Amino acid sequence: MTKAKLRTGIVGAGFSASFHFEAVRRVFCADVEVVGVHARTTASTHAFAEKHAIEAFDDLDTLLDGIDVLHVCIPPALHESVAIKALARGVFPIVEKPLTGYFGEGAEDYDGRTASMTEARDGALDSIKRILDAEAKSKARILYAENWVYAPTIQKEREILEKTSGQILWMHGEEAHSGSHAPSYGHWRLAGGGSMIGKGCHPLTAALYLKKVEGRTRFGKPIRPATVTARAHALTQLPNFVDTGHIRADYNDIEDFAMIHVTFEDGTIATVFASDIVLGGVHNWLEVCAGNHRAICNLNPSNQMQTYNPVESQFDDIYVVEKIGTKQGWAMTAPDEDFSHGFPQEIEAFYRTAAYGDDVESDSELAADCIATIYSGYVSAANGGTEEPVTLL
Numbered sequence: 001m002t003k004a005k006l007r008t009g010i011v012g013a014g015f016s017a018s019f020h021f022e023a024v025r026r027v028f029c030a031d032v033e034v035v036g037v038h039a040r041t042t043a044s045t046h047a048f049a050e051k052h053a054i055e056a057f058d059d060l061d062t063l064l065d066g067i068d069v070l071h072v073c074i075p076p077a078l079h080e081s082v083a084i085k086a087l088a089r090g091v092f093p094i095v096e097k098p099l100t101g102y103f104g105e106g107a108e109d110y111d112g113r114t115a116s117m118t119e120a121r122d123g124a125l126d127s128i129k130r131i132l133d134a135e136a137k138s139k140a141r142i143l144y145a146e147n148w149v150y151a152p153t154i155q156k157e158r159e160i161l162e163k164t165s166g167q168i169l170w171m172h173g174e175e176a177h178s179g180s181h182a183p184s185y186g187h188w189r190l191a192g193g194g195s196m197i198g199k200g201c202h203p204l205t206a207a208l209y210l211k212k213v214e215g216r217t218r219f220g221k222p223i224r225p226a227t228v229t230a231r232a233h234a235l236t237q238l239p240n241f242v243d244t245g246h247i248r249a250d251y252n253d254i255e256d257f258a259m260i261h262v263t264f265e266d267g268t269i270a271t272v273f274a275s276d277i278v279l280g281g282v283h284n285w286l287e288v289c290a291g292n293h294r295a296i297c298n299l300n301p302s303n304q305m306q307t308y309n310p311v312e313s314q315f316d317d318i319y320v321v322e323k324i325g326t327k328q329g330w331a332m333t334a335p336d337e338d339f340s341h342g343f344p345q346e347i348e349a350f351y352r353t354a355a356y357g358d359d360v361e362s363d364s365e366l367a368a369d370c371i372a373t374i375y376s377g378y379v380s381a382a383n384g385g386t387e388e389p390v391t392l393l
């Protein structure tokens with residue numbers, strides 16, 4: 001069979017745009033031509049274009065005219081408008097996490113610490129509805145870039161659930177590190193919240209995905225979230241916080257610690273922690289406690305490789321593991337971190353959908369359930385941890 005030919009573009013030229021570009025280069029199922037990039041400033045657009053030998057586009061519309069797939073690698077507040085624009089033209093948007101959220105209607109002085117979380121939840125639900133409506137009218141589909149869904153450990157657990165018809169009783173998991181690098185992170189009006197959405201979306205979506213897999217295996221339909229209880233804290237903003245410089249501490253109006261406890265439609269549960277206050281490199285894992293098996297899915301760190309380096313400077317130009325503070329001593333060195341995080345597998349799967357119509361594992365329903373759960377979580381946290389219903393759209 002000859003491979004399909006697809007033309008693709010990237011909006012954004014920062015951290016995620018770079019790893020998306022690398023993942024596109026590893027796509028095998030189709031011949032993908034990266035046509036060009038568009039970012040906020042002319043300088044960043046041209047710098048990214050030059051580095052990767054692609055065309056720089058000063059406006060998004062011109063880029064959209066010539067492509068089949070658009071990588072949406074821009075701050076969350078812009079995901080909705082750009083995804084809808086792509087869908088309206090029949091272009092498949094690969095949308096980075098979180099799908100969308102509530103950003104205070106763009107008000108410069110929006111303050112997530114004092115704002116109404118009920119209003120935020122309603123606003124986020126409206127945004128999801130607009131995206132789902134646009135998808136329903138489009139010949140393209142939303143490809144929700146939740147890499148955890150495609151991580152090898154989570155996909156192995158999918159296989160176990162499908163082949164053993166296991167019932168998951170409890171999952172617990174975490175995404176944490178010492179603080180996101182993106183300048184937009186820290187401002188609710190740009191990021192839609194703090195660690196609960198920025199980091200919690202990863203293990204939460206993996207947990208929602210595995211209950212979806214369990215449901216479709218056992219009953220032919222997903223088991224979806226029903227209620228949520230959450231707590232949120234801004235630990236680096238406490239007046240007595242001791243700043244030793246190892247943890248990012250300059251957030252504007254967001255939480256840096258969150259606990260999300262979900263009850264599913266069948267009464268089973270998942271508990272997820274998300275934070276920006278954990279040293280020692282990224283800490284990404286999900287443990288599944290099923291009636292017939294137990295699985296610990298490590299994304300990072302994993303002990304596939306361990307290195308001991310007696311002199312820091314020896315490893316100056318060696319990548320060890322995400323967000324590690326030092327390369328000296330023992331380290332859980334990641335031999336292929338992108339692969340352990342599921343990035344190339346995710347992008348390969350998305351191009352299979354765009355080229356051949358394959359089903360999407362990380363689809364708009366999963367993305368919508370994640371956002372609806374998180375914003376009900378914000379309502380709960382604002383009320384000191386009340387149990388809140390999750391609206392399914």
Ligand SMILES: NC(=O)c1ccc[n+]([C@@H]2O[C@H](COP(=O)([O-])OP(=O)(O)OC[C@H]3O[C@@H](n4cnc5c(N)ncnc54)[C@H](O)[C@@H]3O)[C@@H](O)[C@H]2O)c1
Binds near residue numbers: 012
């Ligand atoms: N899956 C993951 O593990 C992961 C990791 C990091 C970031 N992300 C997600 O990727 C997205 C982007 O984050 P990032 O870390 O790449 O941020 P970044 O700050 O590194 O880059 C953001 C880019 O967006 C561009 N941009 C801003 N406004 C724009 C506009 N109006 N039009 C066009 N371009 C515009 C900027 O020029 C910049 O190049 C976020 O949704 C974030 O949550 C996901």
